[in-house]
Amino acid sequence: MIKANADADVARRLLSRLRDVMAGGGSAQERLDKVVHAIAESLRTAVCSCYVMRAGEVLELFATHGLRQTAVHQTRLRVGEGLVGEVAAHGRSLALADAWSHPSFAYRPETGEELFHSFMGVPIIRGSRVIGVLVVQNREERGYSDVEVETLETVTMILAELLATAQVVSREELLPADGIGLLPLRLEGLGLNGGVGLGTAVLHQPQVRVSRLVAEDPEAELVRLNLALSSLRSELDAMIHNDEVVGDFHEILQTYRMFADDKGWVNKISDKVRSGVSAERAVQSVHDDTRVRMQQVTDPYLRERLHDLEDLANRLLHHLVGEEGRAHIKDLPDDTILVCRNLGPTELLDYDRSKLRGLVMEEGSRTMHAVIVARALNLPVVAQVKDVFSIVESWDPLIIEGDHGQVFVRPSDDVRETFERSLQVRQKQLELYASLKGTPTVTRDGVPLTMMLNAGLLIDLPNLDETGAEGIGLYRTELPFMARPSLPDVAAQTALYSRILDAAAGRPVVFRTLDVGSDKVLPYWHGDPEENPAMGWRSIRITLDRPAILRQQIRALVRASAGRELRIMFPMIAEVAELLQARALLQREIDEHVASGGVPPIAQRVGTMLEVPALLWQLPQLLRYVDFISVGSNDLLQFLFASDRGNQRVTDRYDSLSAPVLTMIKSLAEQCSAAGVTLSVCGEMAGRPLEALALAAMGVRTLSMAAAGIGPVKAALLSANLAEIRAYLLPLLDSPDRTVRRKLRAFALDHGVRI
Incomplete structure (x- = not known):
């Protein structure tokens, strides 16, 4: 305890000295020289050195006390090279009693550091980026205390401001x-x-400009911090209760508001304040440190929450420094x-x-x-x-x-x-699409088609009226799950699905059950890492293994659909047995709902996404148990071609307008038609005019897409003769060419189709 108190006294005296150095005159180099001297003297270390990040991810020795002065501006290390480069690469402090035994040690003879055995390095972080490394060394093998590490970390907050404001490295040098x-x-x-x-x-x-770095009275700073936190929470509560904040915005703000009460975050800031820095510098330091660590996290949900924390830290800084710090x-x-x-x-x-x-x-x-x-x-x-x-x-x-x-x-x-002309053309196109809103989608040769909307949030629903879509062909129920910090209960889900059906005003809505996993991560589910998550434990596989989750969602859908039609679709079905399991859960929930006195849906239509190619060879059995099939072209094509759609090297290697894809769609459409089962396509193919023409020519009669695609696709279909396009395409299905895209485009343009 006595040593800890003594170390804390040393830290406070050092901060006081550094404040005087910062306030004094002289060039940035002169002040940096004084800083390293003061640190070495206060911490009783033989060496203190400051390395600064230069262009090309290179760390240059900018100032030292204890190493040879001839090495200043001469010694350079790449990020990841040596112990200094190791600290910069990971953005984390490193303390070693015997630095020479560490596998990352790199000897630089020009510095004279062969005399020094122990090493402590701390990253200098500003605005989420490592801009340098501060190092102390001793001759003897010495262990550094946690308080000494924290002291050096506090000092780097001040150094970060000095390096940034004095522009020791010009902005132009760091530009690509x-x-x-x-x-x-x-x-x-x-x-x-x-x-x-x-x-x-x-x-x-x-980011707020923090000019006050060191504080004389930590207790007074804690009071300032708590007052600012209280004001921040009140501001967020007011935003949440604003009448204009509804639906998905409300869910997002509710999740965001929870961070303001996070004890871990508040405690880290409070600990920094107790070390002797101002409240605003403590907030900035904790945020910078969190950001550097979060950038190394691979979990996409956790990385996205970093942006929430960054927003929160900046709002807290505004409350601490007042309006003068707010970006204009x-x-x-x-x-x-x-x-x-x-x-x-x-x-x-x-x-x-x-x-x-x-x-x-x-x-x-x-x-x-x-x-x-x-x-x-x-x-x-x-x-x-x-x-x-x-x-x-x-x-x-x-x-x-x-x-x-x-x-x-x-x-x-x-x-x-060129772009101004493009904007003018685009505006005319938008006017054309708007004029087609109320026109039935019937091709020139009299083939009627159904245009549906893909949606996933309440903010998408106004697009039903704006586009003239005939309903929602795919409602992605997982997006509201992803916006929440915990699994929504049955009551919350029922209220949401009821609002969706109300907004649809009698138009059909196809609800896809929870489709998570792969690139769609929920914050409250922590599955094991998978080498191939797109083909792993995801979608219906999760919800059949965790049937309580699927039953709760189905229960909510049944309740919301009381007295209305229920359309439900199960994703990622790979075999008919999985569909039968899901259907059994649906029937069980309907039976229990009716037995408890509930009003059942007036009708129910059950379908499946077709995303797994194995299902193509089970169609005779599958078609007995479904009312509709919806092709999820994004996943289906990546599995069909064994081509990861997230991998840029193979994204364009295979084409959706290839003979095997169109042959598959043709066969699927013919079998569905013979069985009286509706076939739709709801992947990205459906929302592109040329692909939509090919799908319709192969027999697909329902297309579901994002709102932006409805106008262009409708204009193309209204101007097309499907019989002519089909007659043109069929001979091309025997072609060995990798795509029919170029030929189909030329044919469409030659025949006056608007694409």
């Missing part, structure tokens, strides 16, 4: 080579919402394209929605809360654009193209004019 200068650039990313946006870059910089987001250009590394679930709503034209992200994924909100606002979104936050400057002209995942930075006049 293509990003230097003002040349036009085309950046590639992942399109998460289609559309085109032309506008002006506004950098989303939520009100005076936006009228054509704002928001550029960010990532975005918390509430941050997009802070901006004037009428001025937003698009969203560009350095990170991001389809299930990210901010992306869900952006889709609801109909903003084009391109994510996973490498280094975009470093390359793009505020007020740069930008073009975002969400359909193909492209961002044009400082585009030339001819590129801009």
Whole structure:
């Protein structure tokens, strides 16, 4: 206890000395030299060195006390090389009594470090990135205490500000080579919402400028922290109870609000405050540390929750420093394209929605809360654009193209004019699609088709009226499960499904039962890691192994469908026996509902997704037990071609418009028609005009797709003669060519089909 108190006193005195150094004059190099000297003297270490990250992931010795001064700005280590590189690579502190015995030790003779045996290195982190490493060494083999490690970690908070504000490494040096200068650039990313946006870059910089780093009175800082936390919670409660926050937004905010009460998060911040730093610096430090660790986590759900924590930390900082620290987001250009590394679930709503034209992200994924909100606002979104936050400057002209995942930075006049013309054409197309909304989908040769909507959230439901879709051909029930911190009970599910059926206003809704696993992870289920999760324990396999979960969902669907038609579809069925198991659970729930006095559905239609190729060879048996089959083309084709659709190397290797795929669809359509079973396609194939023409020509009469696809597909079908297209395609099914796409496109254009 006495030693711990003494170490704490040393830490406080050191912080006081460093505060004086920071406040004093001199160049950044002079202050850095004073810092390493003060640390070595206070901690009684023979060496203290500061390494700074330079371009190309290289750590350069910038200042030292104890090593040879001739090594400064000469000694360099790659990230991952040596003990210093090891600390930088993992973003974690490392303390060793005998550094020479560690397998990562790398000797640099120019430094004279052969005299020193013990080693402690701490990463210098700012804004989620390791920007340097602080090292102390001793001649003798010495173990470093936890308090000494924590002291050095506290010191690195101050060093991070010094290195950043003094710009010891220029921003231009850290830019990728293509990003230097003002040349036009085309950046590639992942399109998460289609559309085109032309506008002006506004950098989303939520991080608050923390100028007060060290505090004299830790108890007073704890009081400030608790008051700020109380204000933050009140602000979030007010957002949750806002009348405009309904449905999925409400679920997202409820989940987000739980983080503000997380004891682990609050305790970590409080411990940092007790070490002698200000409350705001403690919040920033805990966040930076959490972010570096979370970036090494492979679980997609946990990585997405990092964005919630980042948003929360920034809001807490605003409450600590006041309005002067808040990013200025009100005076936006009228054509704002928001550029960010990532975005918390509430941050997009802070901006004037009428001025937003698009969203560009350095990170991001389809299930990210901010992306869900952006889709609801109909903003084009391109994510996973490498280094975009470093390359793009505020007020740069930008073009975002969400359909193909492209961002044009400082585009030339001819590129801009091309996109402006494209926007005009797009607007005319949208007007055409809107005019077709009430027109029945009947081809030129009189074949009627049914256009349905894919949905997964309440915010998707207005698209029923806006597109003129005849119903919901696929409602993904797993998305609300993914937005919650725990499994929703029967009452919550019943209320949700009732709202969906009410919004459909008598139009059919096909509910797909819970389809999780693979790339769709729930926070409250922790399965074992799998080498091939897409073909592993997922979807119906999980819910048949955990029948209580499936029964609760079916019970909720039966209750919500009382006096209405129930359409239910089971995913990832690989054999008829699995379907019969699921049907037995459905019948059991209906029987129990009726026995307890409940009103049953007036009719029930049961179907299956066709995603596993094995089911194709069980069709005669399968067709006896289903009312409809819906082809999930995304999974079916990846299994059919043994081609991982998440692997960029093979994504374009096989084509959905190939002879084997069309032959399979033709055979499936003929067998379903003979059995009187409805066949639909609800994968991405259905939402693309050319593919939709081929599907319809092969005999598919129901197509279900995202809202954006309904207009283009309907226009193509209305202008097509299916008999002519079928007659053209059938001889091509014997072709050895890898695709019929080019030939079908040429045929469609020659025959006046709108594609």
